[in-house]
Amino acid sequence: MPAMRPRTPPDDVLERLTAHCRESGMKVTPQRIAVYRAVAGSCAHPTPDEVFHEVRADMPSLSLATVYKTFDCLVELGLIARVANDGSTHRYDANLEPHHHLVCGSCDSITDFTDAGLSRLRLPRNLDGFAPEKVSVQVIGTCEDCQDDLR
Amino acid sequence: MPAMRPRTPPDDVLERLTAHCRESGMKVTPQRIAVYRAVAGSCAHPTPDEVFHEVRADMPSLSLATVYKTFDCLVELGLIARVANDGSTHRYDANLEPHHHLVCGSCDSITDFTDAGLSRLRLPRNLDGFAPEKVSVQVIGTCEDCQDDLR
DNA sequence: CTATCTGCAAAAACTTTGCTTACCC
DNA sequence: GGGTAAGCAAAGTTTTTGCAGATAG
Numbered sequence: 001m002p003a004m005r006p007r008t009p010p011d012d013v014l015e016r017l018t019a020h021c022r023e024s025g026m027k028v029t030p031q032r033i034a035v036y037r038a039v040a041g042s043c044a045h046p047t048p049d050e051v052f053h054e055v056r057a058d059m060p061s062l063s064l065a066t067v068y069k070t071f072d073c074l075v076e077l078g079l080i081a082r083v084a085n086d087g088s089t090h091r092y093d094a095n096l097e098p099h100h101h102l103v104c105g106s107c108d109s110i111t112d113f114t115d116a117g118l119s120r121l122r123l124p125r126n127l128d129g130f131a132p133e134k135v136s137v138q139v140i141g142t143c144e145d146c147q148d149d150l151r
Numbered sequence: 152m153p154a155m156r157p158r159t160p161p162d163d164v165l166e167r168l169t170a171h172c173r174e175s176g177m178k179v180t181p182q183r184i185a186v187y188r189a190v191a192g193s194c195a196h197p198t199p200d201e202v203f204h205e206v207r208a209d210m211p212s213l214s215l216a217t218v219y220k221t222f223d224c225l226v227e228l229g230l231i232a233r234v235a236n237d238g239s240t241h242r243y244d245a246n247l248e249p250h251h252h253l254v255c256g257s258c259d260s261i262t263d264f265t266d267a268g269l270s271r272l273r274l275p276r277n278l279d280g281f282a283p284e285k286v287s288v289q290v291i292g293t294c295e296d297c298q299d300d301l302r
Numbered sequence: 303c304t305a306t307c308t309g310c311a312a313a314a315a316c317t318t319t320g321c322t323t324a325c326c327c
Numbered sequence: 328g329g330g331t332a333a334g335c336a337a338a339g340t341t342t343t344t345g346c347a348g349a350t351a352g
Contacts, residue, residue: 027326027331063334068317084289086233088241088342089316102281115275124266129295130253136289138235144280178306178351214309219342240341
């Protein structure tokens with residue numbers, strides 16, 4: 001049975017950020033903390049604009065440019081990853097555990113899931129010289145909410 | 152063993168376009184033929200801008216806006232699909248057979264491959280109400296060319 | 303003929319950059 | 328203190344839109 005990820009627990013978010021920043025000589029600023037918290041606390045793979053509005057509620061001085069720069073910085077630190085999607089804006093994910101995506105073709109939502117069976121995927125031996133590092137499965141379909149809407 | 156897709160054969164490209172257009176009351180224009188040919192004849196999952204420049208060589212009057220509109224129309228007709236990627240531009244694929252992607256983290260190239268084993272993937276039974284339609288596996292890693300460059 | 307499509311230009315949406323001031327370490 | 332980062336505004340990209348003239352069916 002699959003395990004749906006509820007959301008990244010806010011446990012050691014600050015510690016992880018601090019450790020990674022220190023290691024790279026980068027500063028731990030309130031903006032970085034807030035942006036990282038927002039991504040880590042969401043399971044919706046938010047866009048820069050979404051995070052901007054969410055964080056801005058508590059930090060009115062925040063600028064969108066800072067959000068963009070912060071995302072680049074967090075990716076560089078290896079704390080978040082950009083999520084492949086077919087929309088027109090970037091999306092980010094703080095879940096770095098191996099996992100897969102349920103992509104709703106109707107509302108474009110992306111939901112994480114993990115599954116032991118899928119994690120044991122066997123790749124073909126010969127990939128024409130391509131060196132695989134990790135595997136992510138995208139399941140395209142219709143989410144429960146959108147099915148409901150069709151009734 | 153995996154089968155690398157060489158490229159969609161240009162066989163019935165025109166017939167397919169004509170049939171789909173007729174069915175939807177859309178017109179078969181030189182621009183649509185040329186854009187569809189360009190995507191179908193590429194295995195590089197091209198961007199609108201790339202297709203624009205390629206087709207424009209033979210059709211100097213072509214405008215980028217038409218390329219965008221044509222892509223939307225071809226997607227609507229079900230002849231091509233937008234490819235999920237984490238760059239900042241759209242990419243399209245005329246290969247509608249079930250297949251998977253080798254994504255190079257270094258040069259961002261996306262290469263199609265198919266594999267009988269992967270095609271028999273077993274999804275978990277319970278996806279929290281999500282209704283799966285199709286599955287696409289993304290293998291992230293380093294392509295042969297980029298490995299060579301590192302030597 | 304007529305409804306649809308093209309090309310153009312302008313607007314909108316998204317992302318990056320440069321620079322001055324602020325502030326973490 | 329010194330160097331990194333934030334905020335602002337401007338510029339750069341990518342995508343969408345509206346409309347007048349062109350064209351496929």
